[in-house]
Amino acid sequence: MELAERLAALDARIAEAARAVGRDPRELTRIVVTKFHPPELITALRGLGVRDVGESRQQELSQKRSLLPETTDLTWHFVGQVQTKKARAVRAAADVVHSVDRHRLADALHVADPEADSPLAVFVQVNLTEDPARGGVAPEAAVELAEHIARNCGSLSLRGVMAVAPLEEPPARAFQRLADVSARVRAVVPAASAISAGMSGDFAEAIAAGATHLRIGSAITGPRPLRG
Ligand SMILES: *Cc1c(COP(=O)(O)O)cnc(C)c1O
Numbered sequence: 001m002e003l004a005e006r007l008a009a010l011d012a013r014i015a016e017a018a019r020a021v022g023r024d025p026r027e028l029t030r031i032v033v034t035k036f037h038p039p040e041l042i043t044a045l046r047g048l049g050v051r052d053v054g055e056s057r058q059q060e061l062s063q064k065r066s067l068l069p070e071t072t073d074l075t076w077h078f079v080g081q082v083q084t085k086k087a088r089a090v091r092a093a094a095d096v097v098h099s100v101d102r103h104r105l106a107d108a109l110h111v112a113d114p115e116a117d118s119p120l121a122v123f124v125q126v127n128l129t130e131d132p133a134r135g136g137v138a139p140e141a142a143v144e145l146a147e148h149i150a151r152n153c154g155s156l157s158l159r160g161v162m163a164v165a166p167l168e169e170p171p172a173r174a175f176q177r178l179a180d181v182s183a184r185v186r187a188v189v190p191a192a193s194a195i196s197a198g199m200s201g202d203f204a205e206a207i208a209a210g211a212t213h214l215r216i217g218s219a220i221t222g223p224r225p226l227r228g
Contacts, residue, residue: 003041003220004048007032010219017204028207031077033199033217035060036224039067045220046071054098054215056080062093079162079196079215081135088112096121098162098196098215101137103148110153119157122149123196123213126181128174129166136163139181146185146192160194160212161185171202175209182210 001009015025033054034042042053042064054077055061061078065071078094087108090097100106100122109120124145127136137145142161149158163178165171175197182195198206200219207214218224 003044003222006220006222007045007048007050010216014203014207014214017207020204021208023207027212029213031079031213031215032220033079033215034064034221035080035217036226037221039064041221042068042071042074046074051075052077054079054217055094058082058086058090058093062089065093077213077215082109084108091120094120096123096159098123098213099125099135100145100149100156101125101127101135103145106145106149106153106156110155114155116155119155121159122156123160123162123194124149124158124185124192126161126163126178128163128177129168139177142181143184143188146189150189150192158189158192160192160196162196162213164199165197165202165205171205172208175202175206175211179209 014030018025029052031052031054032045032050035056052075056079075095077096077098078090079098082090082099082105084104087105091109091112124142125136126139126142127134146158149156161182165174178197185192194212195210196213197211198214200216203214
């Protein structure tokens, strides 16, 4: 299948999954995750009308953005782990950061451009696994981190919560926990109503659990080249 066909097929499946649970597909943002693929893929996706792309490594994001200066109509989402010392570079290259999972990182992203004209959109990443080494803040600490960002990081705009479903359990159950965390975060930061969840293999479950931002890679791009 060609890229255009895979994109159209995936969008049809997204629309179907949304309608199946009584949601309007137009309220969903479909981000195409292009990590490890060459910049030409982003150009091709843009030609097909894609406006949201996702990357997971800072160097790769910065490089692609500088190689594609004409892509001012794209929104670049950063979905990978961020080392605190890379916060400045991430802020310079990303429009949205989905993976804020600690105070120190939120502070570093804020001080990278504290007087920014337009705030940096961020999500609090929640760790839905039992393994503290995985990315994300523990569910019970997410509200406190959200409050910290809303109170103390004036150049960040908190949009909501993000998570990757663990491999060890049915995604529907994990995404329900994320929806619960989202409700608690919204109770203290009402504007933070977005939920970034759902990948190639579990977007239907994510949509059913209220996801607003889907991060889809391989189902659209085809298999990823080996990471270099
Ligand atoms: C790679 C990646 C995706 C996309 O994964 P696919 O299974 O290829 O759809 C989504 N979210 C994050 C955080 C990723 O790193």
